[in-house]
Structures are given as C-alpha cells and as structure tokens.
Amino acid sequence: MSFQQEIIKWYKINKRSLPWRDTTDAYVIWLSEIILQQTRVEQGLPYFNKFLENFPTVSDFANASEVQVLKLWQGLGYYSRGRNMLFTAKQVMDEHSGVFPVRYEQLVKLKGVGDYTAAAISSFSNNEAKAVLDGNVFRVLARYFGIAEPINSTQGKKTFTALAQSLIEGQEPSIYNQAIMEFGALQCKPKSPACQICPLQLGCYALQHQKVEVLPVKLKTVKVKERWFNYFVALKDGHILTKERKAGDVWQHLYDFPLIETPQAASLGVENFRQEIENLFGKAAKIGLLMQKKHVLTHQIIYVQFFALDNYIVNFKLHTEIKSVLLEEFEALPHPKVISEFMELHVRN
The missing domain is CATH 1.10.340.30 (Hypothetical protein; domain 2)
Incomplete structure (x- = not known):
C-alpha cells in the first residue's frame, strides 16, 4: 500500500x-x-x-x-x-x-x-x-x-x-x-x-534512523523583545478609564487601560516612574499595586503590572487618547487577553 x-x-x-x-x-x-x-x-x-x-x-x-x-x-x-x-x-x-x-x-x-x-x-x-x-x-x-x-x-x-x-x-x-x-x-x-x-x-x-526527535529542522530566526507595561485601573462611580491602542504596535485597535511603558521593571519607589505618574494623573494620585503578570507572545515578552488608581486628575484635553466610559461600555469593547483576564479576576468578581 x-x-x-x-x-x-x-x-x-x-x-x-x-x-x-x-x-x-x-x-x-x-x-x-x-x-x-x-x-x-x-x-x-x-x-x-x-x-x-x-x-x-x-x-x-x-x-x-x-x-x-x-x-x-x-x-x-x-x-x-x-x-x-x-x-x-x-x-x-x-x-x-x-x-x-x-x-x-x-x-x-x-x-x-x-x-x-x-x-x-x-x-x-x-x-x-x-x-x-x-x-x-x-x-x-x-x-x-x-x-x-x-x-x-x-x-x-x-x-x-x-x-x-x-x-x-x-x-x-x-x-x-x-x-x-x-x-x-x-x-x-x-x-x-x-x-x-x-x-x-x-x-x-x-x-x-532514530531521527524522530530531530526532524523536521527549523531555523531559529525569532528574536524576542522584552517590554514592561504598567497599567492604571481607575474605577469610579461605575466608570473606568480606557484608551484605544493605536496602529503600528501590539494589539492595535483593542482597548486597554492608561499605560506607562518603561524600559525595565518599574516600582513606585523609582523617582522617574513616580514623576511620570504625577504628570499623567496629578500629584495627589494614590497608587497601589494590584497584580503582576508575565505575558508571552511569539515575538515579545510583556511584563505587566496593574496599579489601582484613585484620587486622580486627568486632563482629557491634553491626553485625548484617554476616555472615561461606563464599565458596561468598556466590557463590550474588544480587549487584549491580559486585560480580559484581569477584568475576570479583579473587577467582575
């Protein structure tokens, strides 16, 4: 045969x-x-x-x-x-x-x-x-x-x-x-x-010929890039801050939270990171770490931190990419998996 x-x-x-x-x-x-x-x-x-x-x-x-x-x-x-x-x-x-x-x-x-x-x-x-x-x-x-x-x-x-x-x-x-x-x-x-x-x-x-574990052969060409995303979750009076991810980057046209991307792992004790937070949300903003997660994609590893955000001020005219929407509206929008998983764990329960 x-x-x-x-x-x-x-x-x-x-x-x-x-x-x-x-x-x-x-x-x-x-x-x-x-x-x-x-x-x-x-x-x-x-x-x-x-x-x-x-x-x-x-x-x-x-x-x-x-x-x-x-x-x-x-x-x-x-x-x-x-x-x-x-x-x-x-x-x-x-x-x-x-x-x-x-x-x-x-x-x-x-x-x-x-x-x-x-x-x-x-x-x-x-x-x-x-x-x-x-x-x-x-x-x-x-x-x-x-x-x-x-x-x-x-x-x-x-x-x-x-x-x-x-x-x-x-x-x-x-x-x-x-x-x-x-x-x-x-x-x-x-x-x-x-x-x-x-x-x-x-x-x-x-x-x-004892080659089962060897074949097929594939050239290793993928170079993995590491990135650090710091998300700020602001849920207040049934509203939540969100933004649409723009074209030309990962997850384009999906919706996530306001984000500060840093060149390495960031903590609230780092002066530059704290300054960026104040520039975006005001000096009186209160921040607390909620969750950390490693998100693996084909060409990228993204280290994600979620921070609870309270007592903030956002200049929506200056930061036009950030919107305040009803939580129900946000849930109806398409999100990256890392955001939908966070919502399932920390918001919907």
Missing part, C-alpha cells in the same frame, strides 16, 4: 468529526482555516461556532464593524487575522459579487490568504489538486522521507512544495489533504508521536 493510501485509510478510521468537514462552502472553510492558524482545534472550535452564528454568510461578515469582529476574536491572539478577515469579506463582496471564490488563483489574492490557506480552501471546496503545507504536513513529510532541509528556508520550502504536490497527483485532493493534516495532528505529533502503532512505521526514515 502506498504512502498516500495508508494515510487515507488511517484518516477514514481516525478522523475527528468537525463541522467544517461537512461542507464544501468556501466561506465556512475559510472561517475555519483562518481561525485555526496558530490555534489548536480545541481552542478554535468555540470561536468558529461563534463567528458562524454571528456571521452566517460572507455578506453578514462584510457588514460587521471592526469592534464586533475583534470582540468575537478576543483571546485568540494574532488580532491582525480578525482585521484581515473583515477586509477579505468586503473584498469578496466588491470583487466577487458576494460569492466566495473556490479557485486557488483567486483565493491567493485575498488579504490574509496565503499559499497554504488558498490550497486548503480550493481543495476542500472545489477538489482542486493543490497540496497543503502546514506544520503538520511538514512534520509528516520530513520524518517519513528523511528531509533535513529547514522547513523555513528558501530551498526547504521549494523541496517540500515539490514533494507535496507530487504526492497529491492522482489522489482525491479534498480527502488526501485533510488526511495528511489530520495524521500530523493526531498521529505524527511534534512530541512523543505514536510510532509503535503507526501504519507508516516500516517506511519511515526518521523512525528507522
């Missing part, structure tokens, strides 16, 4: 029952694919259901506001995906008369849709013979065929793309693509894969 046949046979027995597998609707498949980027199925499934319930068609999505989309997206991370989805929905309405495209060459031109996503949508909705290459597929191919070229190198991408495309020829694309992705997710896992019960074990290069 060939590599492809073994994968498909395994898939038909072991595949998970997932809602986007029961449709050829390109819009629904697009929703699932974007939501599941950088996200485990278990985490992404409730978000998929929420989005489909709120926006059952691409037209409904296109008519949404950014605030609505980001609020539904809250907690998933990589918020640019949510903003790109709104742009894409409008793009489909304008350029494709509201009909979500199913051909690879059209899909790849949509904002936020790269080669992998275009291949997935076109093969699942239209049975187009375009091979998918995500982390799961890279891992299966690298281990089984013994490919040591880094998956994120230029030559490595060419090698894997050519191999993946050769394997899909002569197969039913929608089944084969889903089968190899599912195989990587459930069977050929990153750590502690179930090699002893794997149907591919006899032909697997990595298993035969």
Whole structure:
C-alpha cells in the first residue's frame, strides 16, 4: 500500500468529526482555516461556532464593524487575522459579487490568504489538486522521507512544495489533504508521536534512523523583545478609564487601560516612574499595586503590572487618547487577553 493510501485509510478510521468537514462552502472553510492558524482545534472550535452564528454568510461578515469582529476574536491572539478577515469579506463582496471564490488563483489574492490557506480552501471546496503545507504536513513529510532541509528556508520550502504536490497527483485532493493534516495532528505529533502503532512505521526514515526527535529542522530566526507595561485601573462611580491602542504596535485597535511603558521593571519607589505618574494623573494620585503578570507572545515578552488608581486628575484635553466610559461600555469593547483576564479576576468578581 502506498504512502498516500495508508494515510487515507488511517484518516477514514481516525478522523475527528468537525463541522467544517461537512461542507464544501468556501466561506465556512475559510472561517475555519483562518481561525485555526496558530490555534489548536480545541481552542478554535468555540470561536468558529461563534463567528458562524454571528456571521452566517460572507455578506453578514462584510457588514460587521471592526469592534464586533475583534470582540468575537478576543483571546485568540494574532488580532491582525480578525482585521484581515473583515477586509477579505468586503473584498469578496466588491470583487466577487458576494460569492466566495473556490479557485486557488483567486483565493491567493485575498488579504490574509496565503499559499497554504488558498490550497486548503480550493481543495476542500472545489477538489482542486493543490497540496497543503502546514506544520503538520511538514512534520509528516520530513520524518517519513528523511528531509533535513529547514522547513523555513528558501530551498526547504521549494523541496517540500515539490514533494507535496507530487504526492497529491492522482489522489482525491479534498480527502488526501485533510488526511495528511489530520495524521500530523493526531498521529505524527511534534512530541512523543505514536510510532509503535503507526501504519507508516516500516517506511519511515526518521523512525528507522532514530531521527524522530530531530526532524523536521527549523531555523531559529525569532528574536524576542522584552517590554514592561504598567497599567492604571481607575474605577469610579461605575466608570473606568480606557484608551484605544493605536496602529503600528501590539494589539492595535483593542482597548486597554492608561499605560506607562518603561524600559525595565518599574516600582513606585523609582523617582522617574513616580514623576511620570504625577504628570499623567496629578500629584495627589494614590497608587497601589494590584497584580503582576508575565505575558508571552511569539515575538515579545510583556511584563505587566496593574496599579489601582484613585484620587486622580486627568486632563482629557491634553491626553485625548484617554476616555472615561461606563464599565458596561468598556466590557463590550474588544480587549487584549491580559486585560480580559484581569477584568475576570479583579473587577467582575
């Protein structure tokens, strides 16, 4: 039995029952694919259901506001995906008369849709013979065929793309693509894969040469930046101070609290930090530490401190980015995960 046949046979027995597998609707498949980027199925499934319930068609999505989309997206991370989805929905309405495209060459031109996503949508909705290459597929191919070229190198991408495309020829694309992705997710896992019960074990290069923990190879290119955020929580008479995060930085267009970012960890005993607080909130402002948290992102580690703020004065004409809103209004806005978690612990209880 060939590599492809073994994968498909395994898939038909072991595949998970997932809602986007029961449709050829390109819009629904697009929703699932974007939501599941950088996200485990278990985490992404409730978000998929929420989005489909709120926006059952691409037209409904296109008519949404950014605030609505980001609020539904809250907690998933990589918020640019949510903003790109709104742009894409409008793009489909304008350029494709509201009909979500199913051909690879059209899909790849949509904002936020790269080669992998275009291949997935076109093969699942239209049975187009375009091979998918995500982390799961890279891992299966690298281990089984013994490919040591880094998956994120230029030559490595060419090698894997050519191999993946050769394997899909002569197969039913929608089944084969889903089968190899599912195989990587459930069977050929990153750590502690179930090699002893794997149907591919006899032909697997990595298993035969003790390379399972080595393959695939990935170049380390991410440089992590450390930042220190000091938030000030001012809750008074049912109102709370907030501000919208601007474009060009992490969490753009989400809402958090007034913030002083410092070049290193700050404490109220540090003169410069205290002076910045007084400049923003007045000399009589009372400050108390509520909580500290380390928030890890892909390219950044953010050390967060939350301070209770009382007896403050804010010059709203000078600091136009700060607003005082009803607590209910604030809760309806989209927040970074670190803010929503703080609210859950210290405000809603």
